[in-house]
Each structure stands twice: as structure tokens, then as C-alpha cells.
Amino acid sequence: MKSVYLAASLIALSSVAKAETIAERGQYLVTTIGGCGNCHSPRQGELIGGTIIPGTELSGGAELDEDIGHLSMPNITPDADTGIGQWTNAQIVTALRDGRRPDGKILGPPMPISVYRNLSDNDASAIATYLLTMKPVKHAVPRSVYKISLPENYGPPVTHVDDPSRTDKVAYGGYLATFGHCVVCHTPAGKDQPSDMSRAFAGGRKLPNGSVSRNITSDPEDGLGKWTDEQIKVAITDGKRPDGTALNRIMAFDWYKGITPSDLDSIVAYLRTIPPQKTP
Ligand code: HEC
Ligand code: HEC
Known part of the structure; x- marks a missing residue:
């Protein structure tokens, strides 16, 4: 009896441990498959491949001179002055899926808006939730200057995307x-x-x-x-x-x-x- 009881409580424990909060889901998406830091985190040494400076994750600053313009990676930590600390969750979701900032400006490449349009409402909002819970890092970063003209929009505003089924x-x-x-x-x-x-x-x-x-x-x-x-x-x-x-x-x-x-x-x-x- 004792071992049956123990097994049952272990199962109960592990299912409790697995229940992910919204911020944890967002953290998982941002720090693993999303690879946001590959562009948005400052590095020591080489611009690409250099080591990320601990404690500065997602605070931006990498700049690249490309044919399409001078590209600058913004600070997406919740610092009120130099990051996205004054943005609401919904404004961050709009930036991700529609490529539009709260000031109405359209975001340019290489921010991969075309693929982020497919993010489900819950995942996009979880990402925003996580970003807003991060430690704010004060780091002023210039804006990108594009030599190409950016699209007026990336398509009609994304209003609703269901969560994907995980069984398929x-x-x-x-x-x-x-x-x-x-x-x-x-x-x-x-x-x-x-x-x-x-x-x-x-x-x-x-x-x-x-x-x-x-x-x-x-x-x-x-x-x-x-x-x-x-x-x-x-x-x-x-x-x-x-x-x-x-x-x-x-x-x-x-x-x-x-x-x-x-x-x-x-x-x-x-x-x-x-x-x-x-x-x-
Ligand atoms: C930022 C750009 C970038 C992203 C995003 C990226 N890759 Fe890659 N990937 C590369 C480059 C560049 C190489 C080749 C590197 C080299 O030759 O040293 C590569 C190599 C690979 C290889 C090895 C192929 C071979 O023949 O050696 C695989 C597999 C791969 N990527 C899968 C993926 C998958 C799956 C994803 C998405 C989950 C992904 N990559 C996202 C740039 C990227
Ligand atoms: C391949 C590089 C790249 C990746 C990957 C990337 N971004 Fe970006 N992101 C950019 C660039 C460049 C800009 C600024 C574009 C501009 O200047 O118009 C940007 C802008 C933003 C902005 C608007 C910030 C502002 O101040 O305007 C947010 C929010 C953002 N990214 C969040 C994310 C999140 C969250 C992820 C991961 C899910 C991510 N980005 C992945 C390159 C990237």
C-alpha cells in the first residue's frame, strides 16, 4: 500500500511541477526556439558569435552595416527610457505580429515579422509577459536607418490565432x-x-x-x-x-x-x- 501511495503522490507532484505559468511559457519561447537574443543581446568580442555579456541579455546594441541600411538591434528589456518598459502587453504583441510600434512606425528587417504573424494569441502574449518581467537594463541604442523603403504593413492586422494542437x-x-x-x-x-x-x-x-x-x-x-x-x-x-x-x-x-x-x-x-x- 505504502508504495502505491508513494507512486500516486509522485505522479501528482510531477504534474504540479509541469504546470507552466504564462511567464515561464514566454521565457521558454524567448530563450530557446525564438532565439531573440541572437539579435537582441549585446556581445563581447565578435558581433556574431561573440559571448553574450551576462546580465545584459536582450538589451540590444549590436549594429550592422548591410546593403539595406544601418541595422540596429533595439533594447527589449523593460527599461522605461531605453527599452520597452512603457509598452503594454498588447502593444508588444502588435509589434511582434504586425511589426508596428506603439508610435505607429513599422519595424524593418531582420526582425522576422513575417514568421511571427503565426504566433498564437497565448504564445505572443506569453512572450510579452516574460519580457515585461525581465530585469530592466538601461542601454540607449540608436534606431536602424534603412536604405530600402519598408512595407506599409505586413498584411492585415492579426486579430486572432488559435493555439496549435500539440498532438499532431x-x-x-x-x-x-x-x-x-x-x-x-x-x-x-x-x-x-x-x-x-x-x-x-x-x-x-x-x-x-x-x-x-x-x-x-x-x-x-x-x-x-x-x-x-x-x-x-x-x-x-x-x-x-x-x-x-x-x-x-x-x-x-x-x-x-x-x-x-x-x-x-x-x-x-x-x-x-x-x-x-x-x-x-
Ligand atoms: C540566423 C540564421 C539561422 C537560423 C535562424 C537557423 N539557421 Fe540553421 N544554419 C545557419 C547557417 C549559416 C548554417 C551553416 C553554418 C555553417 O556552414 O557553418 C546552418 C546550418 C544548419 C544545419 C546543418 C546543415 C548542414 O548541412 O551542415 C542544420 C541541420 C540547421 N541549420 C537547421 C536549422 C533549423 C532546424 C533551424 C530552425 C529551428 C535553423 N537551422 C535556424 C543559419 C541559421
Ligand atoms: C534576426 C534578428 C532578430 C531576431 C531573431 C529578433 N529580432 Fe526583434 N528586432 C530586430 C531588429 C533589427 C529590430 C528593429 C527593427 C527596426 O529598427 O525597425 C527589432 C525590433 C523588435 C521590437 C521593437 C523594439 C523597438 O523598440 O522598436 C521588439 C519588441 C522585438 N524586436 C522583439 C523580439 C522578440 C520577442 C524576438 C524573439 C521572439 C525577436 N525580437 C527576435 C531583430 C531581431
Whole structure:
């Protein structure tokens, strides 16, 4: 009897431990699959791949000179003067899904608005909740200056997105991979478009610091078709290829390493369904 009782209370305990608060859900999304810090956290040393300075996470400051303009990563900690401390939860959700700031200005690249439009109401709000509970970091950062004209909007305002079902592994993996913006880096640039979506995930995109993304479609020669699930997971979370070579640190594996095993399974299940493509 005693052991049955013990087993039952252990089950009860573990289900209590698993109940995630809204802020915890937001923290998970921001600090793992979202990889927000890959752009928004200041670094010591190299702009890309340098070490994040502890205690300064998400306080912005990285600046890049690119063809499209002078890009500056904003402070998204809740500091009232230099961050987003005066924004409401709803205003942060609008910034994420519609790419619009409270002052009406549209956000530009590389903030991946096109993929954040798919975030569910609950997840977008959880992200905002977490950001507003972070320690404010005072760090004034200049705004980006674009040489291109930004779109007037990214589509009609997003009003409602349901939570994805977690029982359909491929669909949930697709939801997570979309949020993880794999497609933004792993799709080649189009002629007149930021991305050639007819070649989604085919790699070959030129990224800052001279790195070039790779083909992550299911193509057996150019893509991941012959990789085992485990090999794909190691690349995503540890930045190592099957031959042991290291991936360039622009790939967000320092964040992806926190993805839960079950979410990682879903992401791999989704990647397997991407039709094969040759690398451009
Ligand atoms: C690939 C780089 C990149 C990633 C990843 C990224 N951002 Fe951004 N983000 C930017 C840039 C650049 C801007 C500023 C764009 C501009 O100047 O118009 C921005 C702007 C913002 C703003 C508006 C801040 C302001 O003061 O205008 C918020 C809020 C924000 N990002 C939140 C997030 C969150 C949350 C995540 C992760 C879920 C994230 N970002 C991921 C690059 C990125
Ligand atoms: C910020 C850009 C960026 C994002 C976001 C990104 N990647 Fe990558 N990824 C790269 C680059 C660049 C490489 C190649 C690095 C190199 O060659 O050293 C790469 C390499 C890989 C590889 C190894 C492929 C090979 O043939 O060696 C895999 C697998 C991979 N990425 C999967 C993903 C998945 C899945 C996601 C989303 C969850 C993702 N990546 C998001 C930039 C990115």
C-alpha cells in the first residue's frame, strides 16, 4: 500500500511541477526556439558569435552595416527610457505580429515579422509577459536607418490565432520551426523579394559575417535526407555536423540547445516533410 501511495503522490507532484505559468511559457519561447537574443543581446568580442555579456541579455546594441541600411538591434528589456518598459502587453504583441510600434512606425528587417504573424494569441502574449518581467537594463541604442523603403504593413492586422494542437507532431513542429525562423536564414534571397519561397529551406543564403546557410530540405544529397534524427538534433542544439565539424555561430544553436526533447522530436518530424530541393 505504502508504495502505491508513494507512486500516486509522485505522479501528482510531477504534474504540479509541469504546470507552466504564462511567464515561464514566454521565457521558454524567448530563450530557446525564438532565439531573440541572437539579435537582441549585446556581445563581447565578435558581433556574431561573440559571448553574450551576462546580465545584459536582450538589451540590444549590436549594429550592422548591410546593403539595406544601418541595422540596429533595439533594447527589449523593460527599461522605461531605453527599452520597452512603457509598452503594454498588447502593444508588444502588435509589434511582434504586425511589426508596428506603439508610435505607429513599422519595424524593418531582420526582425522576422513575417514568421511571427503565426504566433498564437497565448504564445505572443506569453512572450510579452516574460519580457515585461525581465530585469530592466538601461542601454540607449540608436534606431536602424534603412536604405530600402519598408512595407506599409505586413498584411492585415492579426486579430486572432488559435493555439496549435500539440498532438499532431508534424503540425506542431511546423509551428515551432516557423517561430524559430529557420526559413528566414535557410531560404535563398529572391530577385525582387527578401526570400525565394519556391526554394524554401534550400539554403545558399548569404548572411552577415560571410556565412552561407545550408540546405535543410529532405534532399538525400544536398539536404538532410540521409541524416539520422539524432544527427539533425545534434546540429540544431550543439551546432555540430555528423562529420564533427562545427557550424558557424550565426546559426542559433546556443538558444536551440534549450528546446525540450519532445519539441525537438516535433521539429525533426516537420523537417522530414519538407520536399527535397537542390541547393541554389
Ligand atoms: C534576426 C534578428 C532578430 C531576431 C531573431 C529578433 N529580432 Fe526583434 N528586432 C530586430 C531588429 C533589427 C529590430 C528593429 C527593427 C527596426 O529598427 O525597425 C527589432 C525590433 C523588435 C521590437 C521593437 C523594439 C523597438 O523598440 O522598436 C521588439 C519588441 C522585438 N524586436 C522583439 C523580439 C522578440 C520577442 C524576438 C524573439 C521572439 C525577436 N525580437 C527576435 C531583430 C531581431
Ligand atoms: C540566423 C540564421 C539561422 C537560423 C535562424 C537557423 N539557421 Fe540553421 N544554419 C545557419 C547557417 C549559416 C548554417 C551553416 C553554418 C555553417 O556552414 O557553418 C546552418 C546550418 C544548419 C544545419 C546543418 C546543415 C548542414 O548541412 O551542415 C542544420 C541541420 C540547421 N541549420 C537547421 C536549422 C533549423 C532546424 C533551424 C530552425 C529551428 C535553423 N537551422 C535556424 C543559419 C541559421
